[in-house]
Amino acid sequence: MDPRVVDRLRCPVCGEPLAEAVTGASRALRCPRGHSFDIARQGYVNLLAGRAPHGGDTAEMVAARADFLAAGHYDVISAALAEAARPVVPPAGDGAYPLVVDAGAGTGRHLAAVLAALPQAAGLALDVSKPALRRAARAHPRVTAALADTWRRLPLADAATAVLLNVFAPRNGAEFHRVLDPAGRLLVVTPDADHLTELVDSLGLLRVDPAKAERVAASLGGHFTEESAAVHRRQLSLTGPEVSTLVGMGPSAWHTDPAGLAARITALGEPVRVTVAVRLGVHRPR
Template identity: 60%
Template sequence: MLQDIVEYLVCPHCGQALTPHGAVLRCAARHSFDIARQGYVSLLPGDAHTGTGDTAAMVAARDDFLGAGHYAPIADALARAAVGARSGADLVVDLGAGTGHYLAAVLDALPAAHGIALDISKFALRRAARAHPRAGAVVSDAWRTLPLRDASASLVLNVFAPRNGPEIRRVLRPGGTLLVVSPTPRHLGELVGELGLLGVDERKEERLAATLGPYLEFAGSSEQTFPLYLDHAAVRTVVGMGPSAWHTDPAALAERIAALPEPAPVTASVMLSVFTRPGEPGRDQD
């Protein structure tokens, strides 16, 4: 519920605390933000000129694919890592949360924690607002200042999403943990070749370390690889929910999918990387 996480939010214009007033959040400087009837709130600053993020069709595809359990091993690995982080998690922030699927899995494993789903797509957050009874959903841009108090989160999730190292460090409390899930070059490799999809950069892990290394300490990683057997409908869904949805011709894609065996054997392969903010909880070493 949004009301449960308001104490962690700040105004994107002036950085002051927000308080609820009926269906509006307002700061002391009288900046106000309407709570949508679907339960999320947009805290984008007025000068934001960003895209809309995932479209309604992409979000529906992701919801269908994740709801079918195809990526359950990823959600399970995240939940185990969240429990193992031992960071005393009371607030979990999912940066680029999408529908809130992974945040919900982590909150199920951390019964004392609340969660905030952050995403640029209002279509995704309409679903994220209902993903878990202890989660709230907020429209924000990962590349700008996040509308969160300094050192407010004990755990940050980042699953197939943009990473803003300075902001992640700012909102993580000392001793807090960041869990990053990113695809390896093997991820969906059978479909990449057959369908002409976007591949994964061979240097992705190197770029991840370069992006986050100046701000957080690397604490290890583990590869999660498992087989999928997808019917043609599921193949269309997994293509439609990712970045290849922006770069494929629908007619050509349909023809290529029809030529695949059914079910199509596909490899899912991701890296789960753990980073920490140095210092003990309650002691900022900056």
């Protein structure tokens, strides 16, 4: 694992620094007090203290997301994140090695795009889904992946992070504030009101909460001030299988009947016009 990232990790049990230890074919991160966390052969480290309350996205959901993102359909989000991160990170060559953390990273595609735009930065993908982390660990050469529950204390040192990404994921305002450098920025992506609007009624998908912006502000509490915000849109032209993949990778996958959904998708015909509309908020710590 990248030692420059490991240096900023902290034991989720006692908060002490971690270092990589190798015993035969086994690799782990250990703290001075003897707490040990195995590094899986797929490349991610399990930094959960105790059992997670849920397993996150399933292997099927992660596979769907990987296929959909690989087709470039959500590249508008990756590009917006990269553009917002550039002014935050010092230019290459000044000796700095800033850390970009994606809290709820999924497959790591958005984090990889940000790292591609910031050649001097390292990345840490945090997620509670093992299938997602298996992919995130391979998303970019400068990505380190760790199993962690973002609702709990994050396994990071105070002020260790230059840029924190949060894309369609839970927000832990107090912890985000603790691990973010005072000069850093939190980039939050949420669905806008008309995100996937063409599919909501026809397929019975979950609607975007009309009070989404207020809920985001409340989740960040008094820890952040929104510095700027912009809505990014793109029109997609999808096949029926791509629509099925899109539904399967999101929260509606938990709430739809597969047989009924397949029939409704077939009834849409092809191509299916779909609006991608997301809001990117740039937040500075208070």
